[in-house]
Amino acid sequence: MPLLEIKALNQNTSRYVWKINESFDELFRSVALRDVSLARLEGMKSESHQKGFLSVRRLLMEAGYNDYDLFYDEFGKPHLTDGKHISISHSNDFSVIVISDLMVGADLEILKDKTIKLAPRFMDVSHLKDLSATDLLKKATVVWGIKESVFKIKNEVGISFKDHIFESNFNLEEQQCKVVLKFNNKEEYFDVVFDFIEDYVFVCAFNSVSLNDFSGQTQS
Incomplete structure (x- = not known):
């Protein structure tokens, strides 16, 4: 069906x-x-x-x-x-x-090795340490989906995935994380959920009031 x-x-x-x-x-x-x-x-x-x-x-x-x-x-x-x-x-x-x-932003991405090669361009690669090859690919793809989902909500010219959108350091098993967008001298927060559909990653972001237990490292 x-x-x-x-x-x-x-x-x-x-x-x-x-x-x-x-x-x-x-x-x-x-x-x-x-x-x-x-x-x-x-x-x-x-x-x-x-x-x-x-x-x-x-x-x-x-x-x-x-x-x-x-x-x-x-x-x-x-x-x-x-x-x-x-x-x-x-x-x-x-x-x-x-x-x-x-307000919601969603993204669907197929798992492909090219995402790992591009990871340094869009994320903090320290979040990929000590992972198996399979989990490394999954997590890098989830992070790409996070950036896309947040951007779909904001949709503003000038937002950089690597320089402005920061995810907490999460485990794949949690299937959720926190995100902060630092852009135009203000911070905005998002809750993110994700899961896997066959060989695809699904990510969805929602506006949030605060980061609560945000544990990721962000840059100014």
Whole structure:
């Protein structure tokens, strides 16, 4: 079944996951699209992106919405017409949407070795010490997802993943951590949850009031 999962992340938030195994035509016939969405779909050169786009519309249907309920602001951030918050992510054979009463940012990433090579560019690599090869890849991918998720909430020009977004040093088994964004002379805090879906990492960030037991090392 293409709809892989519906999961409550908390009392205010639900996650919908679609595993894409249909053809483009099957997905296209199953959704109704606005003219602007149809034009956007036709402009995509990759069939993978097209199928991701269509599977997101199927997930909207599972959540009680459709393409007419979704719009994007001038920064490309998605919104729902009823005022609920939504975050969208697509990676290869999976799409995910998160719908919440809270401000939310979600990211889905496939596990790939290239993430380890890029890690020094986006994170504090001391957080990867003393890990097995498997856990090193998982944690580096989770951290990348953390940065992406926080950025989706803030979506401000100039934010650097490495220089402005700092995660607490967490264990993979905890499936959660704290994050601080230091940008434009102020600090903002986020709670993050994550888990694994087959060979993918899912990460979701929420605005938080304080860091509480934040144990990560941050830079000024």
